[in-house]
Amino acid sequence: MVKGWIDKAKGWLGSSVDWTGHCLLCNLPSHWPLLCDDCRLALQQSQSRCQGCAAPLPPWLPDEQRLCGRCQRRPPPWQRLQVVGDYQAPWPVLVPRFKYARQTMLAPVLARLLADHLDLAAPPEVIVPVPLHWWRRLRRGFNQSQLLAVELSALTGIPVDGRLLRRIRHTPQQASLTAGARRRNLKGAFEVAAHRYRHVALLDDVVTTGATAGQLTRLLLKSGVERVDVWALCRTQRHLS
Numbered sequence: 001m002v003k004g005w006i007d008k009a010k011g012w013l014g015s016s017v018d019w020t021g022h023c024l025l026c027n028l029p030s031h032w033p034l035l036c037d038d039c040r041l042a043l044q045q046s047q048s049r050c051q052g053c054a055a056p057l058p059p060w061l062p063d064e065q066r067l068c069g070r071c072q073r074r075p076p077p078w079q080r081l082q083v084v085g086d087y088q089a090p091w092p093v094l095v096p097r098f099k100y101a102r103q104t105m106l107a108p109v110l111a112r113l114l115a116d117h118l119d120l121a122a123p124p125e126v127i128v129p130v131p132l133h134w135w136r137r138l139r140r141g142f143n144q145s146q147l148l149a150v151e152l153s154a155l156t157g158i159p160v161d162g163r164l165l166r167r168i169r170h171t172p173q174q175a176s177l178t179a180g181a182r183r184r185n186l187k188g189a190f191e192v193a194a195h196r197y198r199h200v201a202l203l204d205d206v207v208t209t210g211a212t213a214g215q216l217t218r219l220l221l222k223s224g225v226e227r228v229d230v231w232a233l234c235r236t237q238r239h240l241s
């Protein structure tokens, strides 16, 4: 049984991956490629979330009340934010491995988690990864959102457009800045290529403050897109601004 899964996962991930049939997170024998059922459940967490900021909401709320109080008062520029989980254990183990330790073989696993989770009742025409500035991409060796987008596209059949958005200016890390400074920091940092899309899904790995996703959403809306959804693996628990 486990042997069958191992062969399947190897075929799926390519022969270059040396997977032993043990979960990448807890090292117990795994029936689901690369992650065991328990770790996968820990990653997926609550499925009942605010459509604006993805904060967990009580599951008994009716569909028309899928916005938290904060998002009702100040709706975000995007139509809907969907994430797999909050940035709490075991996400802080998995995401840095993917992003900084160059474990790019995690991309199909993470994309599968997202694909299993997304509500695609109104699918976008295209998946657009959040761009990295060229020199950061050069230093890291890849753009993690682009890798995720390609894998997600293979699973959902929705095409990827990695050229729609371009980061034309390198910006300092956002983490230490206030909300206003963050918005100023991002001004003029991106440009949108000519296009005819009306419904776009922006894909990022982690949504922290929402400043980057917000800026890109506003640019896309200005360029003629009518609806922007934001998809990410997880969100940090601070309020989006």
Ligand SMILES: [Zn+2]
Residues within 6 Å of the ligand: 023, 024, 025, 026, 027, 028, 035, 036, 037, 038, 039, 040
């Ligand atoms: Zn596990």
Ligand SMILES: [Zn+2]
Residues within 6 Å of the ligand: 050, 051, 052, 053, 054, 055, 067, 068, 069, 070, 071, 072
């Ligand atoms: Zn909200």
